[in-house]
Amino acid sequence: MLTxxxxxxxxxxxxxxxxxENLPVIGLPKGLFYYEHSILWESFFKxxxxxxxxxxxxxxxxxxxxxxHCSNETCLPVKVFHGHVYSLKDKTDYIFIPRYTxxxxxxxxxxxxxxxxxxxxxxxxxxxxxxxxxxxxxKDTGLTFESLKEIARILGVNYQDTIEAFQTAIxxxxxxxxxxxxxxxxxxxxxxxxxxxxxxxxPYVIYDSYLSMKLIKKLKEKDIDVYxxxxxxxxxxxxxxxxxQGKAFWEVGFENLGSAFTYAQxxxxxxxxxxxxxxxxxxxxIIEFIERQFKDRYKVPFLKLTIDEHTGEAGFDTRVExxxxxxx
Amino acid sequence: xxxxxxxxxxxxxxxxxxxxxTDEDDNMIxxxxxxxxxxxxxVLCNGMRIISEKFGKDIIVKAVGTTGSGRQLASVIVGAxxxxxEITAHAVAAQSLVPGVNTILEIGGQDSKIIILKxxxxxxxxxxxxxxxxxxxxLDRQASRLEIPIEEFGGYALRxxxxxxxxxxxxxxxxxxxxxxQQTGHNVEDIINGLCEALVRNYLNNLAKGKxxxxxxxxxxxxxxxxxxxxxxxxxxxxxxxxxxxxxxxxAYGAALLAKEKISRNNTITNFYGFEAAKSNYKAKxxxxxxxxxxxxxxxxxxxxxxxxxWGDRCGKWSQLTTAV
Numbered sequence: 001m002l003t004x005x006x007x008x009x010x011x012x013x014x015x016x017x018x019x020x021e022n023l024p025v026i027g028l029p030k031g032l033f034y035y036e037h038s039i040l041w042e043s044f045f046k047x048x049x050x051x052x053x054x055x056x057x058x059x060x061x062x063x064x065x066x067x068x069h070c071s072n073e074t075c076l077p078v079k080v081f082h083g084h085v086y087s088l089k090d091k092t093d094y095i096f097i098p099r100y101t102x103x104x105x106x107x108x109x110x111x112x113x114x115x116x117x118x119x120x121x122x123x124x125x126x127x128x129x130x131x132x133x134x135x136x137x138x139k140d141t142g143l144t145f146e147s148l149k150e151i152a153r154i155l156g157v158n159y160q161d162t163i164e165a166f167q168t169a170i171x172x173x174x175x176x177x178x179x180x181x182x183x184x185x186x187x188x189x190x191x192x193x194x195x196x197x198x199x200x201x202x203p204y205v206i207y208d209s210y211l212s213m214k215l216i217k218k219l220k221e222k223d224i225d226v227y228x229x230x231x232x233x234x235x236x237x238x239x240x241x242x243x244x245q246g247k248a249f250w251e252v253g254f255e256n257l258g259s260a261f262t263y264a265q266x267x268x269x270x271x272x273x274x275x276x277x278x279x280x281x282x283x284x285x286i287i288e289f290i291e292r293q294f295k296d297r298y299k300v301p302f303l304k305l306t307i308d309e310h311t312g313e314a315g316f317d318t319r320v321e322x323x324x325x326x327x328x
Numbered sequence: 329x330x331x332x333x334x335x336x337x338x339x340x341x342x343x344x345x346x347x348x349x350t351d352e353d354d355n356m357i358x359x360x361x362x363x364x365x366x367x368x369x370x371v372l373c374n375g376m377r378i379i380s381e382k383f384g385k386d387i388i389v390k391a392v393g394t395t396g397s398g399r400q401l402a403s404v405i406v407g408a409x410x411x412x413x414e415i416t417a418h419a420v421a422a423q424s425l426v427p428g429v430n431t432i433l434e435i436g437g438q439d440s441k442i443i444i445l446k447x448x449x450x451x452x453x454x455x456x457x458x459x460x461x462x463x464x465x466x467l468d469r470q471a472s473r474l475e476i477p478i479e480e481f482g483g484y485a486l487r488x489x490x491x492x493x494x495x496x497x498x499x500x501x502x503x504x505x506x507x508x509x510q511q512t513g514h515n516v517e518d519i520i521n522g523l524c525e526a527l528v529r530n531y532l533n534n535l536a537k538g539k540x541x542x543x544x545x546x547x548x549x550x551x552x553x554x555x556x557x558x559x560x561x562x563x564x565x566x567x568x569x570x571x572x573x574x575x576x577x578x579x580a581y582g583a584a585l586l587a588k589e590k591i592s593r594n595n596t597i598t599n600f601y602g603f604e605a606a607k608s609n610y611k612a613k614x615x616x617x618x619x620x621x622x623x624x625x626x627x628x629x630x631x632x633x634x635x636x637x638x639w640g641d642r643c644g645k646w647s648q649l650t651t652a653v
Contacts, residue, residue, distance in 0.1 A: 059620065060621060060622045061623065210642075214642070302452075314397050315397070315439075318414065318455070319413075321413040321416075322455075325412075326452075326453065
């Protein structure tokens with residue numbers, strides 16, 4: 001994997017582009033899209049030959065700066081994302097913030113993703129320089145290439161090389177994704193001596209150990225096998241995403257819908273926990289569907305955990321402990 | 329003959345700290361309901377002193393259980409055998425006093441919960457989410473704003489003759505709505521009744537949404553003392569609400585039962601430090617750790633300048649230093 005990135009970047013170097021003493025440094029904020037697509041974008045810039053700095057794991061300083069520099073009405077993950085952008089402000093020349101409007105046919109993302117580059121620029125009072133790639137698959141893939149052209153212009157690289165780098169990065173991303181699903185692939189809960197719990201939620205919530213109050217780690221420490229949407233393949237999730245099988249308007253939602261109903265069918269799944277940031281619009285719908293379906297059809301215990309700015313973990317732990325007591 | 333033993337249950341909550349002593353037959357022989365008043369350690373030590381003065385040396389504590397949001401803190405100070413979350417503790421207590429209970433409504437100082445049981449097993453529960461609107465501390469605040477003792481607050485609601493609608497979603501909205509209604513001339517009884525109905529409506533919409541509330545229904549926690557809220561629940565659910573005699577100390581009672589169960593099952597000796605330990609001088613201090621950008625707020629519990637426990641650090645660097653208490 002890594003070697004192929006290295007060889008690929010060498011190829012570009014040998015073409016003679018972007019060799020300069022002071023290459024601009026690209027910052028990659030570790031929030032939102034990062035948890036699913038970091039490989040794609042990191043590879044993209046590295047193949048083009050630019051140094052990439054990823055922000056640190058979320059910590060209190062990042063959270064505090066995010067809250068200070070973001071508008072008040074957004075959800076916590078968006079605020080935290082701003083904290084990550086802020087932390088890269090003085091370390092990098094450009095901060096990469098993609099504009100995900102639609103990443104599949106008929107599917108749109110959360111409105112905050114659609115306006116993320118603008119939001120960051122406004123909230124940080126234009127003190128940062130942003131590079132963006134537009135992804136609007138439903139409407140027009142041409143928009144993506146236009147934005148790549150703009151990146152090529154800003155960074156002073158050849159447009160054709162940029163397109164090639166993007167395509168190679170996408171291949172790498174898919175390779176890695178397949179590798180992950182091969183390793184983690186869920187079929188059914190096998191180890192019956194251990195309890196099995198599935199943790200659902202947006203990747204930028206459940207895999208960010210600060211936002212999730214280390215939920216996955218805490219469960220594993222109690223000798224519980226943890227399953228997340230990552231353990232399921234795209235097809236299975238899509239197939240089970242009642243009531244939106246085959247078509248979900250909100251991409252982020254159907255991952256969780258599909259996972260919930262796939263895991264609920266497993267008799268050996270002891271419980272399902274949904275971790276949701278306060279005021280998430282997508283989750284408001286998704287969780288309602290999950291709760292109703294669970295009540296009518298499945299007997300799996302379900303816990304909805306809401307997180308916000310709290311750093312006191314007592315209330316969070318109480319709910320998790322009580323849930324584990326309940327599932328026995 | 330086996331010597332007679334007693335069990336101590338402690339519930340350190342946000343508003344009240346409760347201590348309960350039970351005997352081998354699960355009878356509650358002593359209960360203390362003390363206001364936490366922001367000083368959980370002092371109040372807990374004070375409670376321990378009251379019990380030891382009353383019972384002296386006659387009492388052999390065989391096991392101790394702690395619960396409530398201050399359960400870790402209490403456990404460090406008294407030496408607990410069981411440290412249990414308040415949902416499990418409340419469920420155990422209600423089942424013991426009301427066998428066959430199917431629904432438990434619980435409203436405390438900062439938390440409200442609903443617990444659903446089927447055949448004696450907890451099958452579902454919910455707790456209020458990020459905000460504490462509609463719990464005991466909010467009622468306390470409104471009572472003191474209206475200069476009505478909290479004990480009489482519920483009685484006012486029962487004397488209401490016409491209903492006034494108060495916004496119930498958020499405590500801040502509720503308070504401004506109450507003030508607006510009061511300024512337009514509604515009388516205090518009707519406003520208080522409106523508030524009770526708003527809180528019950530909010531509770532049922534938030535916590536009980538989609539859950540089957542089946543009888544017997546038990547209502548416990550400090551707020552169960554408020555007859556206005558009880559009446560509003562009965563009206564909204566159209567069901568009989570059972571209030572256990574010891575409704576305010578159910579968490580502590582549950583903790584005592586859990587402690588007894590654990591000690592008898594494992595046949596072990598208690599970790600209890602004894603009532604004497606409560607006479608030491610406990611102090612808690614906190615500081616911000618600057619080891620990394622997380623800036624954790626570390627808390628240290630000291631007994632006569634000796635460190636008993638530390639917590640609050642995400643990486644475990646401080647808490648691990650004192651795991652051997």
